[in-house]
Structures are given as structure tokens and as C-alpha cells.
Amino acid sequence: MRERGFATFLFAIYSGYAFKMTQLTVARQVMAHRGKRLEYFTIVWNGLEGLIAVAAGIVAGSISLVGFGMDSFIEVISGATLLWRMSVDADVESRERNEKRSLRIVGVCFVALAVYIAYESASDLIRKRSPERSIPGIVLACVSLMVMPILSRAKKKVGNALGSSAMKADARQTDFCVYLSTILLAGLLLKAVLGWWWADPIAALIMVPIIAKEGIDGIKARTCC
Numbered sequence: 001m002r003e004r005g006f007a008t009f010l011f012a013i014y015s016g017y018a019f020k021m022t023q024l025t026v027a028r029q030v031m032a033h034r035g036k037r038l039e040y041f042t043i044v045w046n047g048l049e050g051l052i053a054v055a056a057g058i059v060a061g062s063i064s065l066v067g068f069g070m071d072s073f074i075e076v077i078s079g080a081t082l083l084w085r086m087s088v089d090a091d092v093e094s095r096e097r098n099e100k101r102s103l104r105i106v107g108v109c110f111v112a113l114a115v116y117i118a119y120e121s122a123s124d125l126i127r128k129r130s131p132e133r134s135i136p137g138i139v140l141a142c143v144s145l146m147v148m149p150i151l152s153r154a155k156k157k158v159g160n161a162l163g164s165s166a167m168k169a170d171a172r173q174t175d176f177c178v179y180l181s182t183i184l185l186a187g188l189l190l191k192a193v194l195g196w197w198w199a200d201p202i203a204a205l206i207m208v209p210i211i212a213k214e215g216i217d218g219i220k221a222r223t224c225c
Contacts, residue, residue: 047072
């Protein structure tokens with residue numbers, strides 16, 4: 001009788017543990033699917049944002065707008081990389097390897113972005129080029145400033161739930177998109193209102209070492225803090 005009771009007790013413990021593990025697995029799958037949706041949105045949004053920014057930049061002769069558009073295209077690459085990361089999340093054995101690979105790809109995007117911003121900013125300063133007045137550019141920057149912070153918070157929530165350094169890195173890259181939107185908007189407004197042609201390239205140069213560090217950390221596959 002005691003043996004039967006003990007066996008029942010052990011079975012109850014095992015059943016509870018199995019149920020809890022099943023719940024955790026389901027919850028992880030739900031968060032992974034949410035991460036996929038976020039990356040689909042990132043790809044579509046940044047694709048459209050990039051096209052609009054580059055087109056407006058060409059029309060206005062604005063290097064800042066063209067650069068902002070190129071940044072959006074880099075975000076598309078990052079989003080596609082993280083989408084792949086979310087699609088293989090269920091593969092426990094290769095999860096760590098995929099995580100490091102994703103971090104390196106996102107890191108390369110960071111470094112490419114830092115190099116591009118440094119080059120364009122230095123070029124603007126040397127040649128004294130500044131963004132022309134562009135209403136579409138100002139509107140685009142304002143909309144980006146409203147959308148990107150919400151997207152970044154959502155990515156950080158998924159990244160924390162999954163313990164995904166790659167998703168957290170992508171969220172930081174979205175944060176940098178917010179900074180670039182702020183710089184773009186400030187540059188366009190200051191040039192249009194006060195004529196300060198140097199405001200945009202100086203602010204962009206300040207961001208370069210921060211972005212470069214994130215890229216190097218990603219390439220070395222370091223985990224996020």
C-alpha cells in the first residue's frame with residue numbers, strides 16, 4: 001500500500017513537471033511567433049521607409065535622406081536575419097550556433113552602418129553640404145520617431161523572453177534608427193530654419209563610435225547585457 005502511494009506521489013510530481021515544461025515550451029513558441037511577426041513588420045516598414053527616403057533624398061539633393069534610406073535597407077537585412085533566427089528557434093541543439101551566427105550578421109550590419117555614416121558625415125563637413133528643405137523627409141522622420149520606439153520595446157520584450165541576444169541586438173539597432181531619425185529631423189529643421197548646415201554631420205559623427213562598438217561586439221558574438 002505504501003509502495004502504491006509512493007508511486008502515485010512520484011507520478012504526480014512527474015506529471016506536474018511535465019505539464020510545467022510543456023507550458024514553458026508553448027510559451028516560448030508563442031514568443032518566437034511574435035518575434036517573427038515583428039520581423040515581418042520590420043522588413044516591410046523599413047523597405048518602404050528606405051524607398052521613400054532615397055527617392056525624397058534624390059529629389060531634394062539630400063545626402064542625409066539618402067543615408068537614412070540606406071540605413072533602412074540595412075535594417076531590412078537585419079530583420080530578415082532575425083526572421084530566420086526565429087524560424088529555427090525550436091531546434092534546441094543548434095540554437096546557440098544559430099544565435100552566434102545571427103549576432104555576427106547583425107554585427108556586420110552595424111559596422112557597415114557606422115562606416116557609411118562616418119564617410120557621409122565627413123564628406124558633408126568637408127564639402128559643406130547640407131540637406132535641402134524636404135517636406136516628405138520631415139514627415140518621414142516624424143513618423144519614424146513615433147513607430148520605431150514602439151517596435152524597439154516590443155523586440156526587447158521578445159528578446160528577454162527568449163533569452164535571444166540576436167533579438168536584443170536588433171532592438172538596439174532599431175533604437176539607432178530612432179537616433180538617426182532624430183538627427184535627420186534636426187538637420188532638416190535646423191538647416192531650413194536657422195541655416196546650420198553643420199548640425200547634422202556633427203551629430204551623426206558622435207554616433208559612429210557607439211554604433212561601431214555594437215557591431216564589433218556582434219561580430220565577436222558577445223551576449224547582450
